[in-house]
Structure formats: structure tokens, C-alpha cells
Amino acid sequence: MNEASAIRLCLKSRDPRGFEFLVQQYRREAYYHAIGFLNDPVMAEDICQESFAKAYINIPRLESLKAFYPWFYVILKNSCLSYLRSKREHSDVIDVIDETSDPAMLVAGDDSKQSVWRALQKLKPEFREILILKHLQDMSYEAISQILQIPKGTVMSRLYHARKGFQLAFDKGD
């Protein structure tokens, strides 16, 4: 089975085997992207599970789908952002212990890598998102532009501003 035939199975015959194939193809990538937004491995697992369930329910409603992941990424990103919004709303009402996960649990490498991760966490979500796509996922501008649904020129410009933001955050962190 390949991605095109898996998508066909989902759209035409609502066959769960097609969706299962897509989940297996993209679950790791989805988990890393969720971690990038949430900085919490347990929450990232929950949000991934929830997003795949939402995608499974909604995929048969589509008339056609060229590539699964850019479409799924919108669902995943919205789920992550709505979780973060609700967390922020509740943190106004009650005392919340800082739940930011230990970077050592999320990123491989020594202390310097963990400082880099901490600096990334200080950035706006859209900057953190694009830096993760570029540097941790090693994606080309073309692939990033498809996933984020923005022109390639905007990818370059956003990456520039994200890197400038990272410079500032990293220097402050040190």
C-alpha cells in the first residue's frame, strides 16, 4: 500500500486499513510536531491520539485529498493551540505549577542542546513551529510551504525573523 491508495481507501470505502497505514506513516512526525507546540510528552501523546481520531471521522467527508499530512497537520496544530489556550485561561484562575517538561526528556544531547531547546520554548508558537520544521525535521522550503500553506517567500521571511528571535532568546538564556 502507498499513501495514494491508503487515501483512496479512506475516501471511497471508509476502510480503516487505509487510515491505519497513514497513522503508521506519520505518527512519529505528528508526535514531534505536537512536542514542539506543547513541550510536554504526555500531552503530546494525548493530542496526537485525539487528532488522529478527529481526522478519521472527518476524512470520508472530503471529496479528494492529495497528501495526508498537510491536511492532518492543520487538525493537529489547532488541537495543540486550543489546548494551550485553555491552559492559559485556567492559569489565570488557579495557581499552576510550572509544568514545562525537563528538556532532557525531550531532546537528545548535552546541556548545550537543552539550552537551545529552552530558547526555542521562549519564542512565539509560529516561530518555534517553523524552526522545528526546518531544523529538527529537516524539511525543505517547499515542504514547509505545503504544510503551513504559505508561499515559499513567506517561509524564508518567517525563518529569518524566527532565527533573529532565537538569537535574542538564546543570548538572554545564557
Next chain:
Amino acid sequence: MEEKHYSELLSGLIDGELSPEEANTVNRHLSRSTSYRKEYESLLADTSKLDGLSFREPQDEALQGFWRLPFSGFARYAGMILVITGYLLFLGYGFFEFITSDDEDFVVMFAVTGMVIGMLILFLIALIERFISYKTDPYKEIER
């Protein structure tokens, strides 16, 4: 070309994503402007910090848990609701028969009455316990 646009092109140069014409333009500007060159070098240094970053591998069990057919959850709830509804209907019917019929077997009447009263007692106890624990819960304001 505006200075701001030149700066943004630096990202493309670092990532090797510029067209040959754009790369030539940026390289020419780099050879002319010291401040532009400095910006390029500092951006390059910080980008290299990001390059070595990688996530820890998630556990296989975690990844496998991402996919459970929503259908299985639905089927479980549907099954539970059908069993409970059927049981309650059966009890209700038995109780109705018990009240309206004079010629039912005494054992059947006794069994049905026992089941109905037992259900009511258990339901009442569960309700009272939930009410007490809600009243005394110090964390009730916190959304779980």
C-alpha cells in the same frame, strides 16, 4: 532592493534555497556591506546551534496508542447503554406486572421486588456518596 528584503534573503542563502540570480545578488551585497556580512555571520552561527538538535525517540507503546478505532469506543458505550436500558425495562415491566396482576407466582413477585428495591438502594447510596464527596472536595474548582 530594500535592506529588509536583503536580510530575509540571508535565511535562503544559509539554507541553500535561493535561485542562482538571488544568490548572486546576495553575495554581491555581502562583499560590499560590512554590516550585512556581520549579520550573515551571526545568523549562521546561531543557525548551526539549531542544526544539531534532535528529539528523543518516543517509546513504541506510545506511538501505537495513537490509533484506536473511534468505533471501538462507540461500540463499548452503545453496548453498555443497551444492557442497562434492557435491564431497567425488564425491571420496570416486572414491577408493573407485580402491581397489576393477582395471579403471579409469589417467588417471581418476591424476586422482582427485591431487585427493584435493591437497585433503588444502590442508586440512592451512590447518589448520596457523590453528593457528599462533591461538597467536601477542596479541588472542585479545578477542571480535571
